[in-house]
Amino acid sequence: MPSVGYSPADCERWTPEAGKPGDERSPWEIDRARILHSAAFRRLQRKTQVFAPAEGDFFRTRLTHSIEVSQIAKGIALRVGADPTLCEAASLAHDIGHPPFGHAGERVLNECMEGFGGFEGNAQNLRVLATLEVKSDAYPGLNLTRATLDALLKYKRSYAEARSSGRAKFFYDDDLGLVEWLCAGRREERTSFECQIMDWADDVAYSVHDVEDGMWAGLIQRRRLAGDGLAEAIARAVPRADARCIEAVMAELRPVVLASGERERKAVRKMWSSKVIYEMVHAASARQVADAGRGPRYGWALEVDPGVRLKSEVLKALAGELVFNHRRVASVQPAANRIVGQLFQRLVSSPSDALFPRDVREQLQEAAASRERIVCDYVSGMTDDFARRIFTRLVRRPPS
Numbered sequence: 001m002p003s004v005g006y007s008p009a010d011c012e013r014w015t016p017e018a019g020k021p022g023d024e025r026s027p028w029e030i031d032r033a034r035i036l037h038s039a040a041f042r043r044l045q046r047k048t049q050v051f052a053p054a055e056g057d058f059f060r061t062r063l064t065h066s067i068e069v070s071q072i073a074k075g076i077a078l079r080v081g082a083d084p085t086l087c088e089a090a091s092l093a094h095d096i097g098h099p100p101f102g103h104a105g106e107r108v109l110n111e112c113m114e115g116f117g118g119f120e121g122n123a124q125n126l127r128v129l130a131t132l133e134v135k136s137d138a139y140p141g142l143n144l145t146r147a148t149l150d151a152l153l154k155y156k157r158s159y160a161e162a163r164s165s166g167r168a169k170f171f172y173d174d175d176l177g178l179v180e181w182l183c184a185g186r187r188e189e190r191t192s193f194e195c196q197i198m199d200w201a202d203d204v205a206y207s208v209h210d211v212e213d214g215m216w217a218g219l220i221q222r223r224r225l226a227g228d229g230l231a232e233a234i235a236r237a238v239p240r241a242d243a244r245c246i247e248a249v250m251a252e253l254r255p256v257v258l259a260s261g262e263r264e265r266k267a268v269r270k271m272w273s274s275k276v277i278y279e280m281v282h283a284a285s286a287r288q289v290a291d292a293g294r295g296p297r298y299g300w301a302l303e304v305d306p307g308v309r310l311k312s313e314v315l316k317a318l319a320g321e322l323v324f325n326h327r328r329v330a331s332v333q334p335a336a337n338r339i340v341g342q343l344f345q346r347l348v349s350s351p352s353d354a355l356f357p358r359d360v361r362e363q364l365q366e367a368a369a370s371r372e373r374i375v376c377d378y379v380s381g382m383t384d385d386f387a388r389r390i391f392t393r394l395v396r397r398p399p400s
Contacts, residue, residue: 004082005296010147015139031148032089034135040096040128046383048102060209062095073201080286082194090151091198097124099380100387104336109380112344116372118159123171124380125152130178132377150182151194186294196302204280207312210319212273220322222257230321237317241310249314283308339391340379346395347375355394
């Protein structure tokens with residue numbers, strides 16, 4: 001098993017810190033603690049993953065998804081020789097900037113921010129961790145290490161660069177200096193080894209847990225799994241998957257949905273998800289590559305067995321057809337359009353700053369960012385519940 005050799009530069013922070021006397025923790029254990037104790041991380045408990053939190057207390061939220069991704073990433077890191085705590089820390093924070101109402105809320109905010117620097121969940125992760133969260137009056141954000149922040153940096157093009165090239169993913173233009181520091185002046189599309197681990201762990205969690213939640217919700221059942229057109233829809237979504245590949249996934253799921261008795265159903269579902277996660281973790285390996293002078297975190301690439309990666313794509317496509325396209329889940333989009341969109345416009349156009357909490361009012365007075373960006377930060381940080389309450393108070397029943 002390879003072992004990544006980390007350098008002092010990987011442990012550096014944007015603002016140098018002396019550290020606490022007698023602190024035995026590694027830099028990445030400190031990063032993990034800062035993420036876990038942050039307000040933005042706590043708010044993930046009431047943000048939609050697939051099913052809205054109001055649907056029930058069983059379904060995964062952004063918080064439980066992030067915890068599960070971190071454990072999968074830790075297992076992959078132990079297998080391929082990366083630092084497990086570093087991968088765990090990055091995975092805990094990989095959704096920390098995502099707005100209420102899941103990807104639907106992300107799309108609406110990006111539309112609202114057209115011409116004002118855009119909005120993108122990964123870009124907002126970096127902004128939350130490096131600027132918005134409060135840990136100390138000595139620096140903005142959580143002041144995480146270079147390696148942890150770089151492990152979150154999936155896209156290394158700015159908003160301006162993305163627009164000029166027709167790409168959809170980016171970091172904010174205002175964060176260019178930070179990103180150049182993270183990349184040590186060698187900014188390119190390739191991501192760090194730890195970022196690749198985090199990204200595969202996220203794919204594993206999505207492909208397995210969305211299907212599992214769909215079973216619990218009754219949206220993936222024998223009748224719908226055998227429905228006309230499902231295999232064809234999956235084939236359209238995943239052109240690389242032939243009929244044998246799709247049938248193999250279906251055959252694996254049939255005994256799970258056919259289990260009778262509540263205890264047996266619970267056991268069979270958990271055994272299935274555990275088996276598939278184990279399979280996907282063990283499909284990962286490390287390959288040594290030229291680091292192009294960027295250091296050991298760029299000297300390794302994550303490889304995943306192509307057949308297992310294809311299985312992940314088929315499971316995601318199946319969840320897309322049977323779960324995301326179902327009216328219970330699809331109804332999130334119009335709610336996000338209405339609540340997030342109208343809330344953003346109301347707050348941007350309001351002549352009074354009294355509608356905002358004190359910390360946001362201070363930001364508006366300091367004018368460190370545009371009004372649109374500050375409102376975007378405020379709305380994206382809201383939980384689903386809080387966004388609904390503020391929408392009702394300000395938009396449905398505006399103050400007289």
